[in-house]
Amino acid sequence: MKEKSDLPADTSHSVSASVSLPNVLSSTSSVDSAVAQRTDSTTENSLSVVTPSPAPFSDAALETLRDELIIPVTGVFSRELRDTFTEARGSNRVHDAIDIPAPRGTPVIAATPGRVLKLFTSKAGGLMVYAADSSERFILMYAHLDGYAPDLIDGAPLKRGQTIGSVGTTGNAPPNVPHLHFAIARSADISKWWQGAAVNPYTLLKNK
Ligand SMILES: [Zn+2]
Numbered sequence: 083m084k085e086k087s088d089l090p091a092d093t094s095h096s097v098s099a100s101v102s103l104p105n106v107l108s109s110t111s112s113v114d115s116a117v118a119q120r121t122d123s124t125t126e127n128s129l130s131v132v133t134p135s136p137a138p139f140s141d142a143a144l145e146t147l148r149d150e151l152i153i154p155v156t157g158v159f160s161r162e163l164r165d166t167f168t169e170a171r172g173s174n175r176v177h178d179a180i181d182i183p184a185p186r187g188t189p190v191i192a193a194t195p196g197r198v199l200k201l202f203t204s205k206a207g208g209l210m211v212y213a214a215d216s217s218e219r220f221i222l223m224y225a226h227l228d229g230y231a232p233d234l235i236d237g238a239p240l241k242r243g244q245t246i247g248s249v250g251t252t253g254n255a256p257p258n259v260p261h262l263h264f265a266i267a268r269s270a271d272i273s274k275w276w277q278g279a280a281v282n283p284y285t286l287l288k289n290k
Pocket residue numbers: 092095177179180181262263264
């Protein structure tokens with residue numbers, strides 16, 4: 083596969099507890115100012131891990147997520163997925179997500195029922211959707227979208243399989259390698275849609 087070498091610039095999807103948490107919390111008290119602060123950080127489109135490793139959480143919650151979850155790109159089968167969760171992105175960052183290559187314009191679909199938390203744009207992630215799953219314990223993040231589905235707005239309810247956008251290369255994705263960057267994080271407070279403890283989507287999707 084050439085994907086690995088084609089995606090060296092995909093450095094945005096990083097997670098850094100030590101950097102991002104102070105950025106978000108130290109000098110800001112509102113979401114808006116926190117977002118502004120974030121944009122200047124190196125973790126601007128990540129779901130920032132706030133603990134060094136995922137905190138223990140109920141197997142039941144994870145099993146429910148696993149049961150609900152579908153592959154978020156139309157026409158992609160589990161055998162085509164690659165586990166790039168632990169790959170390095172840059173010198174001191176880890177991917178904490180999977181990349182799902184697909185032709186530009188391929189529908190990106192909601193991987194679980196839930197709701198839109200935030201439509202967000204960053205230099206690195208491009209057009210992004212942050213969404214909550216139905217349990218509101220997990221945040222799902224979709225990045226590098228070519229565009230959003232019409233009428234998609236913050237707070238909108240999502241049905242599993244609903245088209246939310248299309249595969250693209252916005253942000254820092256290589257222009258010749260359209261792909262969906264897909265991340266999942268466990269959250270203690272989904273109003274903080276940019277924070278969570280990363281969960282590997284590959285392990286949840288590999289047997290779908
Ligand atoms: Zn990625």
